[in-house]
Amino acid sequence: xxxxxxxxxxxxxNAAAQKPAENAPDQALKSEILRALGSRSLVLVGxxxxxxxxxxxxxxxxxxxxFADADTEIETAAGMTIPEIFEKHGEPYFxxxxxxxxxxxxxxxPQVLATGGxxxxxxxxxxxxxxxxxxxxxxxxxxxxxxxxxxxxxRPLVDKMKELLPLREPLYAQSEIVVQxxxxxxxxxxxxxxxxxxxxxxxADGPEKNS
Ligand code: S3P
Numbered sequence: 001x002x003x004x005x006x007x008x009x010x011x012x013x014n015a016a017a018q019k020p021a022e023n024a025p026d027q028a029l030k031s032e033i034l035r036a037l038g039s040r041s042l043v044l045v046g047x048x049x050x051x052x053x054x055x056x057x058x059x060x061x062x063x064x065x066x067f068a069d070a071d072t073e074i075e076t077a078a079g080m081t082i083p084e085i086f087e088k089h090g091e092p093y094f095x096x097x098x099x100x101x102x103x104x105x106x107x108x109x110p111q112v113l114a115t116g117g118x119x120x121x122x123x124x125x126x127x128x129x130x131x132x133x134x135x136x137x138x139x140x141x142x143x144x145x146x147x148x149x150x151x152x153x154x155r156p157l158v159d160k161m162k163e164l165l166p167l168r169e170p171l172y173a174q175s176e177i178v179v180q181x182x183x184x185x186x187x188x189x190x191x192x193x194x195x196x197x198x199x200x201x202x203x204a205d206g207p208e209k210n211s
Contacts, residue, residue, distance in 0.1 A: 029198070030063055034110065036201035041109035042193075043133040045120050045172055047165060048155050049148035050138035050181045051189065052114040058190045060112035069114045073101045086156040099125050106132040118157070118164075120171045134200055136193060137175035144182060176200050 042059065044052040053069050060067035071082060074097055078085055085094045099122045105113055106128050113133065119125050129135050142165060149158050157164065177200055179192050197203075 029194075032203050033063060033194070033197050033201060034065075036198075036203050037110045037134070039109045039132075041106055041111045041113045041133040042197075043106075043129050043135045044112070044114045044138055045129070045135055045175055046117065046138035046181065047140065047145050047161065047168065047172075048117040048158060049145040049161075050117075050140045051148075051186060052117075052138055055138060055181070055186050055189050055193075056112045056114035058186050059193055062190055062194065063112070066108075066111040067114070068105050068108070068111055070098060070102050070105060070119060071114075071116045073105060074098055074116075077101060081154065083154055083156050091156075095122065098122075103128055109133065117168070121168065126171065126174070134177065134197075135175035136177040136179060137172040138181040138189070139172065139178055140181040 042056075042063075042065070044056045044059075046052055053071075056069070057067050059065075074085070074094070075081055078097065080088065082094070085097070095118065098116055098119055102113075102115060102119055102125050105111075109132060115125075115129075120129070142162060145161060145165075149155060149161070177193065177196055179189060179196075181189055
């Protein structure tokens with residue numbers, strides 16, 4: 001689609017280079033995870049307010065992976081904020097660009113990739129995530145999501161969250177890993193993801209712990 005070529009630019013963030021890892025997993029476990037991941041991405045999906053970007057950034061730092069945020073990439077590529085894209089061009093234009101940006105980002109694994117809340121509604125995006133990534137649904141209750149999204153005015157669909165949630169949950173539920181995002185420190189959620197990764201990456205019994 002010619003109208004969305006401006007979404008093709010890139011601005012990858014190397015979270016690992018920006019901040020030293022805190023609570024880094026055992027080196028042996030980390031090496032096993034990275035080896036088993038190969039060029040695949042850890043792809044965070046879920047509703048707005050689920051914590052995909054903040055948890056994703058921490059997860060990337062802990063594993064020493066690059067972090068990419070699809071929403072940020074779209075804004076950088078379009079030279080506009082998401083509300084401006086919705087306002088000027090409408091949601092279908094945004095969705096077309098979003099699908100293209102995610103397809104491009106998925107060619108740059110391994111990494112942690114945070115997707116926008118509506119990304120999984122696109123069948124091709126779901127197929128690409130399945131073939132090039134490990135999907136992680138940050139599941140959260142509506143009251144948690146509403147509380148977290150209230151403060152920021154940069155989400156055009158925030159008022160539709162209640163209607164969107166039941167339409168999207170069956171698709172989020174197809175994710176390989178489901179983690180409950182709740183009022184806990186983000187590092188706790190990151191710990192939970194790292195704890196279940198070996199099983200989903202077919203790492204036999206996990207590496208031996210030294211400590
Ligand atoms: C959207 C979620 C937003 C952003 C856009 C549309 C949605 O991303 O992609 O405002 O449809 O749920 P976050 O989930 O990162 O807020």
